[in-house]
Amino acid sequence: MFDLAILGLLEENDLHGYELRKRLGDLLGVRLAVSFGSLYPALGRLEQAGHVKVVTSQPAPAAPAAPMSGSLVGELAAFRSHRRQSSASRAARGTRGKKVYGITDAGRERLHELLADPDVADDRTFALRVAFCHNLPSASRLELFERRRAELVRRRDQRSSAPGSDGRVNTYLRSLVERDTDAIAADLAWLDRLIADEHGPDNDGVGDAHTGGNP
Amino acid sequence: MFDLAILGLLEENDLHGYELRKRLGDLLGVRLAVSFGSLYPALGRLEQAGHVKVVTSQPAPAAPAAPMSGSLVGELAAFRSHRRQSSASRAARGTRGKKVYGITDAGRERLHELLADPDVADDRTFALRVAFCHNLPSASRLELFERRRAELVRRRDQRSSAPGSDGRVNTYLRSLVERDTDAIAADLAWLDRLIADEHGPDNDGVGDAHTGGNP
């Protein structure tokens, strides 16, 4: 799962591990606070596989209170680091000789592979895929959304046959099942919005889809 | 996590592993489809710890299209198995000489311990705890809900400082963050309802709370 996150972030910026972790934390709140014990080995594996490589120079705009660069997730992180540092004097620290990674062509291919994967059952992975789905062409993105939609429908229908229809199970369990049903419904509505937006505007195949590497 | 689920289910009915798994599956949909590779070792550990013991006889009302017994999660499972079998001839199968487990006093103590645990960060574990929280006295249950509430508030506030305020990050990421915020809000509302219901009606310490073993 982290491979996706790492490749997705590196697609936007060259980064070193430490910074990568911080951005990951911002990406989906505290929930996905990846530990170093996972991150560094993951980077090592990705490097061996040729999906990323060390670049060492050109360490990305990263932390400094730089002018908003328009990068995707970067803004989010900039927001946070500016909250943390508050002093501009620390701006350039850490941005020196560490181990800065960049994505390779093979890595980009791998990223697309992960984004287009047919298995859409895992919630957290799907969230990550949405976060980076701007790397997909519109058609694949739509496919992703609709596969996920089908998965949620399956979940909803499966539970609709059994649970709260009778009032016999205990109150708390019943409430829990209802909450779950509502959550799925909300998720479906969200997905429907995404899908509608996708072929609503006439940006099929163009627009901000499939943004390349360096503009 | 499974310890909680196993003990919670055994508190209601003596069960053997296979049946346990099915009920677990019904409890929270497909998501928590515990595998045998986890279940049996878990049962073994629990037995060694003295939290459960083999009873072998008296294998619980389980599958047969029996009259609704009023048991808690049982109804839910009965619903399902009646859907699966559809023929009454198979009713008594499996309910013979297998390995039926029952909860011990130590196990009940352990269950309470798990339910009252202060760590309320894990979503799935919390859901399980709600499913079985009728085993707690009203005060502890309220505490559980409110600790969870605080956790969710923490999550919400943490993200409110950074994300979608500026319109710069890509559309999909933005939508994702919004969805997440909404989900947390919905969860908070649900919890508030639970909390209100808890000290709203005057069933503090009585009512369906703390239902014993065999009626």
Next chain:
DNA sequence: GTCATCATGTAAGCCGTTACATGATTGC
């Protein structure tokens, strides 16, 4: 010079999975 933070890594372990092996019951 010392402390906090940045930064990279390794080792041990937990928790859970899939895949495999085995056998009893029952319907046909």
Next chain:
DNA sequence: GCAATCATGTAACGGCTTACATGATGAC
């Protein structure tokens, strides 16, 4: 007798976490 299902287990492995070890940099 054969296949499906019920039923119990073991082995190997995967992914992620915590804890530990190390060291550079910069603030004070």
